[in-house]
Amino acid sequence: xxxxxxxxxxxxxxxxxxxxxxxxxxxxxxxLEARSGDAxxxxxxxxxxxxEFDSAxxxxxxxxxxxxxxxxxxxEELQRRxxxxxxxxxVVVMMFTSSSNPNDKQRAKALPLVNxxxxxxxxxxxxxxxxxxxxxxxxxxxx
Numbered sequence: 001x002x003x004x005x006x007x008x009x010x011x012x013x014x015x016x017x018x019x020x021x022x023x024x025x026x027x028x029x030x031x032l033e034a035r036s037g038d039a040x041x042x043x044x045x046x047x048x049x050x051x052e053f054d055s056a057x058x059x060x061x062x063x064x065x066x067x068x069x070x071x072x073x074x075x076e077e078l079q080r081r082x083x084x085x086x087x088x089x090x091v092v093v094m095m096f097t098s099s100s101n102p103n104d105k106q107r108a109k110a111l112p113l114v115n116x117x118x119x120x121x122x123x124x125x126x127x128x129x130x131x132x133x134x135x136x137x138x139x140x141x142x143x
Contacts, residue, residue, distance in 0.1 A: 002029035003134055004056055008040045008074065009033075009063040009096065014120060018061060018096070021127045028059075028131075036066055037074030045078070045087045057090035059134050061118070064097040064104055071095060072107055079113050092137045094118055094130060 005028050007018050015033045022028040034040035040062075060078075064071040081087035094116035095108045108114045116133040118126055 002056075003027060003059050003131075004029045005031045005059045005061065006040065006044060007031055007033045007061045007096070008035075008037060008066075008071070009061075010035055010066040011063070014063070014096075018122055021122050021124070022130075024124075025127045025131060037062070037069035037071065037077070040074060041069075041077060041081070045081050057092050057134075057138055058088050059130070060091055060093045061096040061130070062093060064095055064099050064108075071097065072111065075111050075113050079111075082113075092116075092134050094133065096120065096122070 005022060007015050009015050009018075012035070015035075019031040019033070022031055032044075034043055062071045062074060069077070075093055078087055078091070078093070082089060082091075091113065092115050093111075093113045095104075095114055096118050097104065098120040100119060105117055108117050115137045116130070118130060122130075
């Protein structure tokens with residue numbers, strides 16, 4: 001089963017790097033992308049008809065610091081829309097950021113939808129960590 005992925009990041013270079021790293025791994029499906037939290041909500045939650053994903057939960061890698069709605073605000077809005085039935089019901093969200101601020105890590109940990117925190121830049125070990133976190137979340141077994 002290939003993992004469906006959406007990368008939300010305002011930096012094109014970071015989106016490109018993640019797409020290349022995930023493609024090299026081989027366990028991930030085509031990587032969709034959004035340049036902001038608002039673009040993600042419009043393109044993937046407000047779209048009519050909605051984008052159909054197969055039964056696998058969607059992996060969302062989201063940056064924290066973006067113009068407009070930041071990563072935390074986007075995740076909170078995604079949760080609200082899920083509660084209303086207006087967003088993909090099954091997601092695995094990982095904060096993907098250059099921030100090593102302990103407050104950001106704590107805030108991410110406090111959000112029910114967030115399953116992991118990955119620091120940029122991503123390398124092969126980081127991709128494996130993403131894969132393992134996703135798999136452990138989906139199977140309910142520790143990585």
